[in-house]
Amino acid sequence: MNDIKNIVEHLDRILNEFVQLEPMPGLAIGIVKDYQMIYAKGFGVKDITTKEPVDKNTLFHHASISKTLVATGILQLVERGMIDLDSSITNYLPYFSMADERYRLITIRQLLNHTSGMPDEDDYEWDRPQYDDQSLERYVKSINNRELLTDPGKQFSYSNIGYEILGDIIAKVSGVSFEQYMNDHIIESTRMQGSTYLKHEADIHLATPHILGVQNGYGGVISDVFPYNRAHSPSSTLYANAEDMCRYAIAHLNRGSASDGQTILRTQSYDELWKQHASTGYGAEQANIGLSWFLGEYKGSRMVSHSGMDTGFQSNLILLPDKGIAVSVMTNSDYVWLYSICMSVIDIVLGTDLQHIKRSMAHHLSKFSTTSGIESALEEYNRIKNDELDHYYLWESEFIFIANTLAENGYSTEAIAIMKLSVQMFPESSDLHKCLNELLVKK
Known part of the structure; x- marks a missing residue:
């Protein structure tokens, strides 16, 4: 099973079978083995009404995987001496405030590893999105009536709000919009040629979101809302395809070096990025949190990962850094869990002869x-x-x-x-x- 040709043929067979049998519209998968892209393909359809097929260029909303790019951007600015991980938010956003005075104690590092005590967002306003350059700053200012869940630094508690604040910090420190910074310093540097944080730049190749329904039999129906809002760009709105996610994964597997030799981070920055900062309670594969990335192990191998889920979309990015392996899975549905697919694909790449995906x-x-x-x-x-x-x-x-x-x-x-x-x-x-x-x- 270690021969790449055999792996590709095996994956083609079982993935086609899986998508035909499961109630999901479309799926795309990218795979890296030995630090090289070996697989990037689509299955099923972008839209159940048009039946346009998913291919390697189809863009998917990646939801919370977006946060790993935010952490990369923050560490880039740390390397340039423009941000200190242990400085307060207010050093970079003087207008930031909350109803809870403990907000003054929150550091950049605590936002990155979800130990800030910040609550999570429960309304992303996908049905009433904002599109202008000031959307993110307005949102950050709007949380001034919120209170913290715990003392900063006390315990892990996942917060999307924390990443909107980090995105606003990137914008203010760099002097350009959050989306522009991501494009200039990460997307272009890793040659993620089709990727963007701006929906209008992705529309031609973008998959349609599907939710679970029974109108025409059990399965996907097109969502009335699309999960886009520039107020939540940092936490949620990366649009990327299977090939681009492989390029992004390769840069991290190489500890900051993209496949064409460009550097997105210094090697030593990974000592912070993938350092265990707090226990999550999520199980062996995501037992600890680094800076944005979840850290654990799978079958004796170190595992670094992040998943994403928003209305009509799910995604998962899993790295086995010591093996030079990465798997990126994305779908335009929010109801068929990706765990079985992801771990089956990893098992096959590791050499297991699986006959089907459960x-x-x-x-x-x-x-x-x-x-x-x-x-x-x-x-x-x-x-x-x-x-x-x-x-x-x-x-x-x-x-x-x-x-x-x-x-x-x-x-x-x-x-x-x-x-x-x-x-x-x-x-x-x-x-x-x-x-x-x-x-x-x-x-």
Whole structure:
């Protein structure tokens, strides 16, 4: 399995099969092995109405993976002596304030490693976006009525707000807009030729966001809103394709050196970027937080990663720095979890002869439940248990996610049916019973 030709042929087969069987519109994957791009392909469609195929040039909204570029930009300015990681926010943004006086203690480093105590954002205003150059500064000024969750530096708590502040700091220190700085110092330097933080520059090649629905059968429906707002550019709005994400990954695998010899960071900056700053409680693969990057291990190898999810999109970028391996996965749907795909691809690149990517049993049975009824879904569950159990993964929590997602998208009847199915499958699960009761009360 280590021969690149065999890896490519194997991936083509199982990825095509996976996308055809799972209820997802499109997928793109980029792979780096031995510090070189070996794979960048698309599967499925950009838009379920036009049926235009995804290819290696299709751009996807990368959501929170955007934060890793922010951390890179901050460290570039640290290297130039323009930012001190342990200085207060107010040294760079004199207008910054919060209702909680502890804000004066927050440092740049604490924003980067999510230990600032900053709360998270719960409304990104995707349905009422801002497009002008002052959007980001206005947003940073607008949080002046918020309070911290904890003392700065006390514990890990993921915050998108912290990264909008960091983006505004980059803009004020550099003297150009946040998006312009990202383009000039990271995107161009790594030859991410199709990438941008500005949606209007991406529109020609941009995939359409899809959410979960049942209007024309169980699966993706086009989202009414697109997740774009310049007030949230730093935390969310990188648009990139599979090839560009490979180029970006190579620069980090090489500790700051892009494939054409340009440098985005000095080697010693990675001693900070990938240093364990706090425990996350997220499990072995993301056990600690560095500066933006999650740090852990997978099958004995050091793992550095970040994932992203916004309305209609998901993404994942995983590096195994000591192996020279990177995998970038992106999809224009927000409901089929990417973990099974990502780890299967990594296993194949590492030499494992997998015959298929495990599919979501929760999605498979939910489709049966909504199209053929609960009894039909239970019959299918029993068939799978007897004949194909190794083809699926089964997480109880995914039934809750699917049901809540459908309910939020206006399909409460179908959501309740799915939860009734799940409690028959797992009658002892208090979480499933609780979710069912909550949905019934709301209806």
